[in-house]
Amino acid sequence: MKKMVRCFFTGVILGVVLWGGQSLSARAASNAVDVTVVVTDFEYAPLDIEIDQGDTVRWENQNGTHNVSSTIGPESFRNGDPAAGSWSFEFTFNTPGLYSYVCETPGHIALGMEGQITVNPRFFNFLPSIIK
Ligand SMILES: [Cu+2]
Secondary structure, three states, X not given: OHHHHHHHHHHHHHHHHHHHHHHHHHHXXXXXXXXXXXXXXXXXXXXXXXXXXXXXXXXXXXXXXXOOEEEEOOOOOEOXXXXXXXXXXXXXXXXXXXXXXXXXXXXXXXXXOEEEEEEEOHHHHXXXXXXX
């Protein structure tokens, strides 16, 4: 009986892991934009965002000379030197954690161009739906 219970739980855990992995790879394949951040003089809107592991963020410059360059976080990203015009940049966050990024145009950090992204692990997101 003890062995059967252990076997059952091993099955449940294996199922959860396989399900999570499948959902992650399915999302990566679709590569859809989950959050769009508008870049203007002198802000990222929204400034602080919370997303799930595997989500893609898109930055769209609408006004001024700016860029996107990570300063803190498990993965780094940078779209190049600050530029004017209607550029856009996409990054997919596959590693959970807290990220910070800035605009490297001199003086823009002091004007508020420092954004934060919280990436939640996908496993913990669908765990409550199993318990329900
Ligand atoms: Cu800027």
